Amino acid sequence: xxxxxxxxxxxxxxxxxxxxxxxxxxxxxxxxxxxxxxxxxxxxxxxxxxxxxxxxxxxxxxxxxxxxxxxxxxxxxxxxxxxxxxxxxxxxxxxxxxxxxxxxxxxxxxxxxxxxxxxxxxxxxxxxxxxxxxxxxxxxxxxxxxxxxxxxxxxxxxxxxxxxxxxxxxxxxxxxxxxxxxxxxxxxxxxxxxxxxxxxxxxxxxxxxxxxxxxxxxxxxxxxxxxxxxxxxxxxxxxxxxxxxxxxxxxxxxxxxxxxxxxxxxxxxxxxxxxxxxxxxxxxxxxxxxxxx
Numbered sequence: 001x002x003x004x005x006x007x008x009x010x011x012x013x014x015x016x017x018x019x020x021x022x023x024x025x026x027x028x029x030x031x032x033x034x035x036x037x038x039x040x041x042x043x044x045x046x047x048x049x050x051x052x053x054x055x056x057x058x059x060x061x062x063x064x065x066x067x068x069x070x071x072x073x074x075x076x077x078x079x080x081x082x083x084x085x086x087x088x089x090x091x092x093x094x095x096x097x098x099x100x101x102x103x104x105x106x107x108x109x110x111x112x113x114x115x116x117x118x119x120x121x122x123x124x125x126x127x128x129x130x131x132x133x134x135x136x137x138x139x140x141x142x143x144x145x146x147x148x149x150x151x152x153x154x155x156x157x158x159x160x161x162x163x164x165x166x167x168x169x170x171x172x173x174x175x176x177x178x179x180x181x182x183x184x185x186x187x188x189x190x191x192x193x194x195x196x197x198x199x200x201x202x203x204x205x206x207x208x209x210x211x212x213x214x215x216x217x218x219x220x221x222x223x224x225x226x227x228x229x230x231x232x233x234x235x236x237x238x239x240x241x242x243x244x245x246x247x248x249x250x251x252x253x254x255x256x257x258x259x260x261x262x263x264x265x266x267x268x269x270x271x272x273x274x275x276x277x278x279x280x281x282x283x284x285x286x287x288x289x290x291x292x293x
Contacts, residue, residue, distance in 0.1 A: 003071075008033045009083050010102065011065035014205050016058050019098045020084050022048065037063055078195070079179055079206060080105050088112055096224035096250060100203035106179060107199040111147055111172055118286070119149045119226035119247070121240050122156025122233045123265050130156045130232035130265075133257045133281070134163045137230065140283030142169035149174065149226050151218065152191060152200075154184055156232045156240075161190060165198065174221045175202040176214035183210045216242055223247040228286070231256045231277070234268030241268055244277070253289060255280045 012018070012033070018026070029047045030036055036044075037059070045055035074081050082088045082103040090112050093099045105112065118141060122130055138148065138160075148164040150157040152173035164171040173194055175183075179202065182188045194200055203221065204214065219242060223229055229247040231254065234240035244254050256277040259266020273279045280286060 005033060006071065006083060007069060008036070008066065009085075010070040010081055011062055011068075012036065013083075013102045014065050014070060015061040016048075017203070017205055017208065018048070018101060019203075020101045021098050023084075023101045037066070074104070074206070077179065077206065078106055080109055082109075082112070090225060092117075092226075093221065093224050096220055098220075099224070100221065102205075103201055103203060104179060104206065105199060105201045106195040107197065108170070109199070111170055111199040112201075114147070115227065116145055117147045117149050117172070117226045119222050119229045119243075120156070120160035120232065121150060121222065121229065121243055122159075122231055123235055123238060123240060123268075124153050124155040124157075125235070125265060126155035126159060126233045127263075127265055129259060129263070130257075131159050131163070133232050134159055136282045137232075137257075137280065137286070138163050138169065138283060139167050140287055142167045144287060147172060149222055151176070151215075151222055152187055152194075153215075154186065158187055158190065159232070161194065161198075165193075170198060172199045172201055172225065174218050174225070175200060176204075176218040177210045178202060178204040178206040178208035180206045181209050215239065219243040220246050223250055223252060226252065228253040228255060228289075230280070230286070231269050231272060233257070233259060233263075233265040234272070235264055236267045236271060238268050241272070244272060253278060255286055255289075257281065 026047055041052050041056045045052040071081055084101050148160055148171045150160040161171050223243055223246045229252055247254055254277040256269040256272040258279050259269055
């Protein structure tokens with residue numbers, strides 16, 4: 001990958017953060033990214049299935065962004081851009097449906113490499129039970145050098161990141177927005193700490209703000225990076241269950257912590273177990289499974 005091609009790709013992704021499959025479709029029609037700047041507006045609109053006025057705006061801003069060396073600009077903000085064609089791009093993500101064209105990361109970039117990653121997710125309204133469960137689940141996994149992946153949301157995600165750090169492990173947070181924003185605010189201090197010592201990752205350019213639909217989309221990255229998924233608590237109607245469906249579609253094992261039948265936050269995990277998720281109550285059970293073979 002030449003620096004010129006990388007800058008073209010980053011400029012395009014800045015003005016139009018398309019996924020890899022959509023980028024491939026564009027590239028196949030153009031034959032070469034060099035042709036994008038002179039592509040007719042009506043043709044670009046047809047390829048990307050957007051309105052001509054949006055295609056015109058895209059081309060205008062794309063040409064402007066080509067004048068900036070975005071990689072250098074990002075580095076001034078301690079952001080590393082990792083395109084799909086980079087050697088740093090995790091191989092596991094290339095196997096998911098519609099992988100990101102570019103990843104933006106802050107922190108320990110080496111955590112992108114290696115296959116020993118496990119996702120820990122659960123309810124934003126997770127109780128003390130999730131914290132207690134993680135005390136039994138995480139230490140054996142961390143001792144075996146597994147990196148813990150979660151979403152830095154309230155509740156179970158935060159518990160997972162904090163417990164991993166407390167036990168001396170490594171953790172990755174996948175965000176649903178660009179780095180010039182932060183959500184939720186109460187996790188900002190933890191996020192800033194992770195940006196120095198762990199890893200923050202997003203598929204959105206830095207200026208992109210928080211949108212509801214970003215979070216279901218980022219869940220495919222959480223499960224995609226990981227060998228398996230661990231669910232601590234989840235209500236029956238929960239975004240957590242959407243992530244488990246993605247993991248199953250990707251052929252990943254799903255482990256669930258059983259809970260009290262009277263607890264609203266365990267009804268989802270108990271249902272997962274009924275439907276075939278593997279019940280666990282300590283990390284050794286995960287190590288004994290196919291995850292560590």
